Amino acid sequence: MEYQNILEEIHATLKNVPEKGTVASYIPELEKVNINRFGLYLLMLNKEEHGTGDFDIPFSIQSISKVLSLAKALHFTGADLWKRVDVEPSGNPFNFLALLELEKGIPRNPFINAGAIVVSDILLSYFSDPKKDFLNYVRELAEDDSINYNEAVARSEKATGFRNAAAANLLKSFGNIHNKVENVLDFYFYQCSLSMTCRQLARTFYMFANSGKNASGKVFLTPSQAKRINAVMLTCGFYDEAGEFAFEVGLPGKSGVGGGIVAVHPEKYCISTWSPGLNEKGNSLLGMQALEVFTTRTGLSIF
Ligand code: GLN
Numbered sequence: 001m002e003y004q005n006i007l008e009e010i011h012a013t014l015k016n017v018p019e020k021g022t023v024a025s026y027i028p029e030l031e032k033v034n035i036n037r038f039g040l041y042l043l044m045l046n047k048e049e050h051g052t053g054d055f056d057i058p059f060s061i062q063s064i065s066k067v068l069s070l071a072k073a074l075h076f077t078g079a080d081l082w083k084r085v086d087v088e089p090s091g092n093p094f095n096f097l098a099l100l101e102l103e104k105g106i107p108r109n110p111f112i113n114a115g116a117i118v119v120s121d122i123l124l125s126y127f128s129d130p131k132k133d134f135l136n137y138v139r140e141l142a143e144d145d146s147i148n149y150n151e152a153v154a155r156s157e158k159a160t161g162f163r164n165a166a167a168a169n170l171l172k173s174f175g176n177i178h179n180k181v182e183n184v185l186d187f188y189f190y191q192c193s194l195s196m197t198c199r200q201l202a203r204t205f206y207m208f209a210n211s212g213k214n215a216s217g218k219v220f221l222t223p224s225q226a227k228r229i230n231a232v233m234l235t236c237g238f239y240d241e242a243g244e245f246a247f248e249v250g251l252p253g254k255s256g257v258g259g260g261i262v263a264v265h266p267e268k269y270c271i272s273t274w275s276p277g278l279n280e281k282g283n284s285l286l287g288m289q290a291l292e293v294f295t296t297r298t299g300l301s302i303f
Contacts, residue, residue: 003042004050004052006294006298007040007050010052010293011038011040011290014275015036015286020036020277021275021284021285021286022277022278023259023278024257026257027153027157027160029060029155030060030153030156030257030258033060033276037054037259037274037276038273039052039057039272039273040052040055040271040272040273040294041271041273042294043206043215043269043270044269045206045210045269049202054274055197056197056199057274058196059195059196059197059259060256061194061195061201061256061260062256063094063192063254063255063257064201064254064256064258064261065191065194065256066110066254067205067229067233067237067262068137068204069116069119069134070116071220071221071225072123072134072137073123073126074221074229075220075225077122084106084118084122085106085115086106086107086109087232088236089109089235089242089243090109090239092112092240093240093282094111094112094113094257095112095163095164097166097170104174105173105175107176108236109232109236113164114170117167117177117184117185117188120187120188121176121179124183124184125178125179130187131187134190135147135148135149135194138194138204140214140218141207141220142200142204143203143214144200147195147196147204149193153192153195154190154192154193157192157193158186164185164188164189168181169181192256196260198260198274201260201262201272202262202271202272203215205264206270207221208230208233208270209264209267209268209270211226211266211267230266233254234246234251234302237253237254237255238254238281238283239281240281241283244281249301251265251271251291251295251301252302255282255284258274259275259277259284259287260272260273260274260284261273261283261291265300266302268300269300271291271294273287273290275290
């Protein structure tokens with residue numbers, strides 16, 4: 001299969017479509033990005049790599065970071081983690097605060113913001129220098145020390161993240177935040193500000209395609225933990241569009257409001273896309289279309 005040609009064709013077809021969606025503006029710093037950026041990157045399990053377009057330009061990975069924080073937290077706590085966060089799709093947007101669901105202070109899943117904030121709190125309890133330790137973890141996964149936070153994005157979200165502050169306070173009132181709310185939010189905003197290229201993203205997520213081992217074979221998760229995280233990506237990775245992504249693309253994956261998407265085919269490959277324009281559900285418009293064409297053309301979906 002000529003993967004490089006397929007990626008180039010997808011890129012050429014989609015890059016000129018007039019309808020590219022809308023760049024996220026609720027985090028003011030994210031609005032500065034060029035809407036015409038478009039990159040695709042494919043990393044096969046045998047390390048064959050293909051890229052096209054802006055695959056080497058860093059962008060804000062935002063909610064994609066929630067998969068990495070979940071992986072590290074699960075590594076620390078084991079299955080006890082699921083006592084504090086559930087694994088059901090929410091059918092609601094990422095920033096939805098359902099008071100009834102939070103009746104017991106247990107967020108629906110680790111990828112809506114409330115769930116990710118609990119996961120950040122877990123990491124804070126285990127790390128000695130949380131921001132540094134988390135960054136080192138991500139660098140180790142990707143084997144790339146050039147990965148960093150984007151401080152301007154973190155500060156921008158910190159200044160405007162009132163709904164996340166509300167979620168954290170609500171969770172704290174139920175006893176499901178163990179550290180100081182202020183510290184949890186500060187860590188969460190930094191985590192979301194991680195800046196990566198499509199190439200770095202695919203390398204970082206290689207372990208989810210490889211039963212918990214990164215590209216050098218280093219073990220970060222057990223095969224069972226990797227399986228469970230892939231299941232949560234499939235059912236919850238796109239919020240109230242998770243059904244649509246499974247239907248159109250047919251892979252576990254995760255989106256972020258920076259316009260990135262990463263998707264995984266266990267035992268086969270990992271693919272990442274970046275196009276900053278979002279659809280009305282907050283997922284990259286062209287990224288979803290690109291992945292739909294890729295799995296349809298190659299037949300490489302999990303279904
Ligand atoms: N940091 C963003 C927020 O909490 C992440 C949202 C996302 O990428 N969907 O709002």
